Amino acid sequence: MKTIILCGGKGTRLWPLSREHLPKQFIKIFDNKSLFQKSVERAKLFSDEDEIFIVTNNNYKFMVLNELKEISTNIPEKNILLEPSGKNTLPAIYLGIKAIKKIYGDCNVQVLPSDHVIDANNPYVEAFKTGENLANQGLVTFGITPTTSHIGYGYIGIGKAGKSTKEGNEGSHKLFKVNDFKEKPDLETAKKYVREGYLWNSGMFIFNTKIFTETVRDMTPKIYNAFESSDDLAEIYKKIPEISVDYGIIEKSKNVFVVPLNTPWNDLGSFDAIYEIYDKDENENARFGEYISINASKNLVITKRLTALVGVENLAVIDSWDALLIARRGETQKVKEIFKILKDKGDERAITDKTSYRPWGQYTVLEDGERYKIKHIVVLPKKRLSLQMHYHRSEHWIVVKGMAKIVVDGKEMFLRNGESTFIPSGFTHRLENPGKVLLEIMEVQIGEYLKEDDIERFEDDFGREKKKD
Amino acid sequence: MKTIILCGGKGTRLWPLSREHLPKQFIKIFDNKSLFQKSVERAKLFSDEDEIFIVTNNNYKFMVLNELKEISTNIPEKNILLEPSGKNTLPAIYLGIKAIKKIYGDCNVQVLPSDHVIDANNPYVEAFKTGENLANQGLVTFGITPTTSHIGYGYIGIGKAGKSTKEGNEGSHKLFKVNDFKEKPDLETAKKYVREGYLWNSGMFIFNTKIFTETVRDMTPKIYNAFESSDDLAEIYKKIPEISVDYGIIEKSKNVFVVPLNTPWNDLGSFDAIYEIYDKDENENARFGEYISINASKNLVITKRLTALVGVENLAVIDSWDALLIARRGETQKVKEIFKILKDKGDERAITDKTSYRPWGQYTVLEDGERYKIKHIVVLPKKRLSLQMHYHRSEHWIVVKGMAKIVVDGKEMFLRNGESTFIPSGFTHRLENPGKVLLEIMEVQIGEYLKEDDIERFEDDFGREKKKD
Numbered sequence: 024m025k026t027i028i029l030c031g032g033k034g035t036r037l038w039p040l041s042r043e044h045l046p047k048q049f050i051k052i053f054d055n056k057s058l059f060q061k062s063v064e065r066a067k068l069f070s071d072e073d074e075i076f077i078v079t080n081n082n083y084k085f086m087v088l089n090e091l092k093e094i095s096t097n098i099p100e101k102n103i104l105l106e107p108s109g110k111n112t113l114p115a116i117y118l119g120i121k122a123i124k125k126i127y128g129d130c131n132v133q134v135l136p137s138d139h140v141i142d143a144n145n146p147y148v149e150a151f152k153t154g155e156n157l158a159n160q161g162l163v164t165f166g167i168t169p170t171t172s173h174i175g176y177g178y179i180g181i182g183k184a185g186k187s188t189k190e191g192n193e194g195s196h197k198l199f200k201v202n203d204f205k206e207k208p209d210l211e212t213a214k215k216y217v218r219e220g221y222l223w224n225s226g227m228f229i230f231n232t233k234i235f236t237e238t239v240r241d242m243t244p245k246i247y248n249a250f251e252s253s254d255d256l257a258e259i260y261k262k263i264p265e266i267s268v269d270y271g272i273i274e275k276s277k278n279v280f281v282v283p284l285n286t287p288w289n290d291l292g293s294f295d296a297i298y299e300i301y302d303k304d305e306n307e308n309a310r311f312g313e314y315i316s317i318n319a320s321k322n323l324v325i326t327k328r329l330t331a332l333v334g335v336e337n338l339a340v341i342d343s344w345d346a347l348l349i350a351r352r353g354e355t356q357k358v359k360e361i362f363k364i365l366k367d368k369g370d371e372r373a374i375t376d377k378t379s380y381r382p383w384g385q386y387t388v389l390e391d392g393e394r395y396k397i398k399h400i401v402v403l404p405k406k407r408l409s410l411q412m413h414y415h416r417s418e419h420w421i422v423v424k425g426m427a428k429i430v431v432d433g434k435e436m437f438l439r440n441g442e443s444t445f446i447p448s449g450f451t452h453r454l455e456n457p458g459k460v461l462l463e464i465m466e467v468q469i470g471e472y473l474k475e476d477d478i479e480r481f482e483d484d485f486g487r488e489k490k491k492d
Numbered sequence: 493m494k495t496i497i498l499c500g501g502k503g504t505r506l507w508p509l510s511r512e513h514l515p516k517q518f519i520k521i522f523d524n525k526s527l528f529q530k531s532v533e534r535a536k537l538f539s540d541e542d543e544i545f546i547v548t549n550n551n552y553k554f555m556v557l558n559e560l561k562e563i564s565t566n567i568p569e570k571n572i573l574l575e576p577s578g579k580n581t582l583p584a585i586y587l588g589i590k591a592i593k594k595i596y597g598d599c600n601v602q603v604l605p606s607d608h609v610i611d612a613n614n615p616y617v618e619a620f621k622t623g624e625n626l627a628n629q630g631l632v633t634f635g636i637t638p639t640t641s642h643i644g645y646g647y648i649g650i651g652k653a654g655k656s657t658k659e660g661n662e663g664s665h666k667l668f669k670v671n672d673f674k675e676k677p678d679l680e681t682a683k684k685y686v687r688e689g690y691l692w693n694s695g696m697f698i699f700n701t702k703i704f705t706e707t708v709r710d711m712t713p714k715i716y717n718a719f720e721s722s723d724d725l726a727e728i729y730k731k732i733p734e735i736s737v738d739y740g741i742i743e744k745s746k747n748v749f750v751v752p753l754n755t756p757w758n759d760l761g762s763f764d765a766i767y768e769i770y771d772k773d774e775n776e777n778a779r780f781g782e783y784i785s786i787n788a789s790k791n792l793v794i795t796k797r798l799t800a801l802v803g804v805e806n807l808a809v810i811d812s813w814d815a816l817l818i819a820r821r822g823e824t825q826k827v828k829e830i831f832k833i834l835k836d837k838g839d840e841r842a843i844t845d846k847t848s849y850r851p852w853g854q855y856t857v858l859e860d861g862e863r864y865k866i867k868h869i870v871v872l873p874k875k876r877l878s879l880q881m882h883y884h885r886s887e888h889w890i891v892v893k894g895m896a897k898i899v900v901d902g903k904e905m906f907l908r909n910g911e912s913t914f915i916p917s918g919f920t921h922r923l924e925n926p927g928k929v930l931l932e933i934m935e936v937q938i939g940e941y942l943k944e945d946d947i948e949r950f951e952d953d954f955g956r957e958k959k960k961d
Contacts, residue, residue, distance in 0.1 A: 038800075039798075039800075315830060315833055315834070317826050317829055317830065318823075318826075326816065328813070328814050328815055328816055329508075329814065329815040329816070329839075329841055330815070330816045330817075330818070331507075331508075331815065331816070331817045331818070331819075331827075331830045332818050332819070333817070333818070333819035333820060333823055333824070333826050333827060333830065334819060334820035334822075334823035334826065335807065335818055335819065335820050338804065338807075338818065340816075340818060342816055344797070345797050345798065346797055346798040346799070346800065347795065347797055347798070347799045347800070347809075347811055347816070348799075348800045348802070349799070349800070349801050349802070349804055349807065349809060349818060350800075350801070350802035350803060350804065351802060351803035351804050353803075354787075354802055354803035355802070357786050357787075357802050357803065358800075358802060360786055361784060361786065361800045361802065364784055365784070370798075372798055389858050389859055389866060390858050390868065392892060394892065394893065394909075395892035395893075395934070397858060397866065397934060399859065417910055419888070419890050419912050421888050421936045421938070423861060423863065423864035423936070423938055424863065424864075440863075440938065441886055441938040441939075443888050443912070443914060443936075445912060465864070465866060465936050467890045467892070467912075467934050467936075469890070469892055469909065469910040470910075
């Protein structure tokens, strides 16, 4: 089975952990792996690495590549499909299906969101096996057995057995055709759904490419026609509307199977959702990071520094290096309003944290002084920065890990761990990691003007010579 | 009039703003001046700089010197009196009075705490003038007109006019002899005190040295005898008990005047006190630092980074670089328990923040990596660090401000802004600021062992040659 991982989601509801350029699929809150990395590992249960396709966009491409490298997964770069703009899930899936069909012909494809939490446990594996067996008969979706009357999820109605529902048995899973889909309900309705055996709509699917394409052709011809009449993505994406796979085909088709899946699942749609699923201490506090408290209970604390709570309850305390959020639990969906306030006034802290991601690696600003700036730069193995020059600042580079190959004013040299060099303003220079491990350097910039736009590039970020504008 | 500024108080109740080595008199929360600096400026209303004496201890000496320099005050270093240990206010004042008497003979001395907030407005100046005129007749204390029935302050009873109280008129101030002193009362008692015209005990005094010394001799002979029988401070402080000036003489003497002072005053004894006195926005939030909120009210926010509040009220949110406190307002006195927990387990964050103060200036750790450490070092004009050597680390120094004179392996050189040098492990080196402005350098340490104890010093911090142990 092939895989499409949907990895284009923006991060607004988990600010300040997530940012526009660091959406929730890439953040590592709870252990050393991101939700995206975990979705890749789930994909590998059913697909070889070169059968996994990732649909994302140009902003996230290098983060995807870095995160794949971190978990030693070598998905080919050509399998990373870049949408020109976000148009919701149906176009993203169509883009993946079209690419897969072109290589493999018609086949079965599992579609996995990259920003949900689910364990790849035995029930999960069994459900996906069942789904794969059904994929030649119709569209397959997965319905999670509800544990609460959640009002933040969509529900799948499987009808009553033996009535409008075709029921069967395959392996250990009961199989149902879908009866109806319900949007996020109010609490009373949610309770009714849970009583009546509805399932949570998980956003995971298995599609046969042929059935999928034909269904889109019949149900949402605008999408089908746009994708089938051109290979120019920019042109296609200009034509098509934003539309979800649920609204576009799943809710309209009469030929949809739902495989029930009784396992913990969470869409991490807000900090309230995070509090719900994670372990609590004896005072019902869910804690990530260093923490002490006196008489504090029912709090969610995610912190990068020592956090002390005194006499408070029902708070979500989310601490990042450059921003701090304190919200009443139950009102954390309003975090997206905070995000919007920042975004609307052009505040950079809506977009990125102190770390910026680049094709060659990343850098973090440690201190931003009046006439100096300190950066921690990490260069990926075999990557190099563009040949460049600054008019207003000189730079000191000190290697703190790995080995650097540098060119300063045309002269090439190697710097080992502990060695340093000085680049006066006006000198061309290039930094490269020739090695097989990460290169880390401290850069101390000194000058009267230290903004990122004091740079004359002679190559692009891929090392290709660049014409001056 | 001479001045004694009491500057030995420890900071435990305003953690994480204050630390054991950074007590509240030195923190700059609200504007660019510390409470200590403001107390020096009040002192200067009545004293020349060389008439001001500061009683503190060795831990704070260099912070005192730095802060005096910041406000361009040249109190002679000999006027900074160092207590071997903290024994509460009476010994501290005796130490100051004894030093003043030795130089000036008998005279009047104002005693000012360095950790209270009070405006040096007209009523303040008038009250101190009145107090100075009274000082030859008895001990003079200042009583603040209460604005609330505060249960955190001591109260001074001035009795009813014409009864046990001698009343007079001097300038615009009514004068009263003190009737009685009351410790921190419960709320009902506090209300009664306020109704009956009691005043808050401000901790400010004016003493004639002769009357003060005789009163101590009569009321607390242990203190008098210890100080008068020796000039060896270590010996004196070993003998004497901890005792406050209130308990030791003021509450016992029958000859105490109280000058009423109707002006805003606050002892900043907790974050609740800070909330009380500072300006609030339309939602009754008191805010220091960058802040946005949705539906948040009655909070105190003191922050170093952007802080977003959603749907919370009555919180004290105190954010420092390495620790974060969130306490329910009304319970902030429990912060000292947090401090104690940290202190008891030897957590450095009870003692210092990321900045350490030294005789020659200060340094701040910017990043502490596995095999590297980045420090921002500030060297005061005309100061130098000891000649030293490290076995396990090499150091890079980059001058980001000012001019450095350095000696590496016996060779002397000057480094200007933007220049750098490298000190291999095993090389002796010394850093000096020969200039008249601050020297700032970035130090990047690289090595397998980066703790502060990898240091071989050949001189002490005052540049005196040191014998090896």
